Amino acid sequence: MPTAVHPQQAAASTSSGSPPTISVVIPCHAPSADLLGRAVAAWLAQRPSAEVILVDDGSPEALDSPAREVRVLRLEENRGAGAARNAGARRSTADVFVFADGDVEPLPSVLGAVRALLGDRRDADGLVGVPVMHPGDGDALTTYKMVYLDRMWRLAGREVGSANGSLVAVRRGAFDAAGGFPESRGAGIEDIELGARLLATGARLRICPEMGYVHHKSYRWGPTLVTTYRRALDFARRILIRSRVNSMGRPAQLATNLRAFWRFFGFYFASLAAFYVPLAVAVHAAIAGGAARWELLAAGGSLGLWVVTRAPLGRDLLAAGGVRTLATGLAFQVCETVLCSVAMLHATLTPWSDR
Numbered sequence: 001m002p003t004a005v006h007p008q009q010a011a012a013s014t015s016s017g018s019p020p021t022i023s024v025v026i027p028c029h030a031p032s033a034d035l036l037g038r039a040v041a042a043w044l045a046q047r048p049s050a051e052v053i054l055v056d057d058g059s060p061e062a063l064d065s066p067a068r069e070v071r072v073l074r075l076e077e078n079r080g081a082g083a084a085r086n087a088g089a090r091r092s093t094a095d096v097f098v099f100a101d102g103d104v105e106p107l108p109s110v111l112g113a114v115r116a117l118l119g120d121r122r123d124a125d126g127l128v129g130v131p132v133m134h135p136g137d138g139d140a141l142t143t144y145k146m147v148y149l150d151r152m153w154r155l156a157g158r159e160v161g162s163a164n165g166s167l168v169a170v171r172r173g174a175f176d177a178a179g180g181f182p183e184s185r186g187a188g189i190e191d192i193e194l195g196a197r198l199l200a201t202g203a204r205l206r207i208c209p210e211m212g213y214v215h216h217k218s219y220r221w222g223p224t225l226v227t228t229y230r231r232a233l234d235f236a237r238r239i240l241i242r243s244r245v246n247s248m249g250r251p252a253q254l255a256t257n258l259r260a261f262w263r264f265f266g267f268y269f270a271s272l273a274a275f276y277v278p279l280a281v282a283v284h285a286a287i288a289g290g291a292a293r294w295e296l297l298a299a300g301g302s303l304g305l306w307v308v309t310r311a312p313l314g315r316d317l318l319a320a321g322g323v324r325t326l327a328t329g330l331a332f333q334v335c336e337t338v339l340c341s342v343a344m345l346h347a348t349l350t351p352w353s354d355r
Helices: 007-012 033-044 081-091 110-117 140-154 172-178 190-200 221-242 251-288 293-309 311-349
Strands: 022-028 051-057 070-075 096-100 104-106 126-131 167-171 205-215
Touching: 022 033, 022 081, 022 110, 033 051, 033 104, 051 081, 070 081, 081 096, 081 190, 096 110, 096 172, 110 126, 110 205, 126 140, 140 205, 140 221, 140 311, 167 172, 167 190, 167 205, 172 190, 190 205, 190 221, 221 311, 251 293, 293 311
Parallel strands: 022 051, 022 096, 051 070, 126 205
Antiparallel strands: 096 167, 104 205, 126 167
């Protein structure tokens, strides 16, 4: 990776008075030709214009450039999105990198916002794009995920601690100082790790509503649940590493590891309690033939908390797709809660290495 540079030194590279140069880096592996073509066309139509680098991450068949203006960098083996993005950044000489997925279609305002906000202004070192709702294919799970992601990013606040791998812009110097994306073949949390690395160097990431994009992606139950578990497991392990906690498969580590999780997931643990307390009461009642009054009160309060915390999302789901989308979203959240709980236990009770 390039030599580390402090983010404030990075700002100097774009403070000469001239607008910053921009490179759009798109990693892809065996992409849909139609979706990639739409994405590239949208980037080439941006004003101001930018260099577009397409990184072919070891596709079975080498990709041809979808347009004369697009540079293609071929990696001979599939190394993962993080490594592909870093390779594209190394090939570029621009002041600012814009990293985007191959199925992301940017709105016309994206590069104008990047140039304006990462030019002479000093209130951010990176900008995080915001997904825009689109009809999709009418599938209830896809509609739920789009509503959930839209709400998550729009309510995240002005400054955030995580990048968005679908669309994020970063000053070159801040990116170099952070060491770029992690290149380990994890479960797709390299954007979260980049955000943590940027914050550790003093860089600032902010949400940029002007960087809107349409993500042409469909979700299916099986693959989405598998990805959810793998991401949760990888994220849990990242937390333990950052907390300098070593998991050696010893149950005695459980209390230490749970304290590490609490520092990162306090609200989520409250949500877990709100979900599992009613479940525990129901199981106990089934075994004992009834439940005490205090158990019923605890279960009712916890269930009420779980419902109340999800009421705003529920309203958005009803508006976007009706009762079917609402039911699908609640069902997915139940599955997600269970999978994330198991992933945390898996991370803290089994041996693993930081690779």
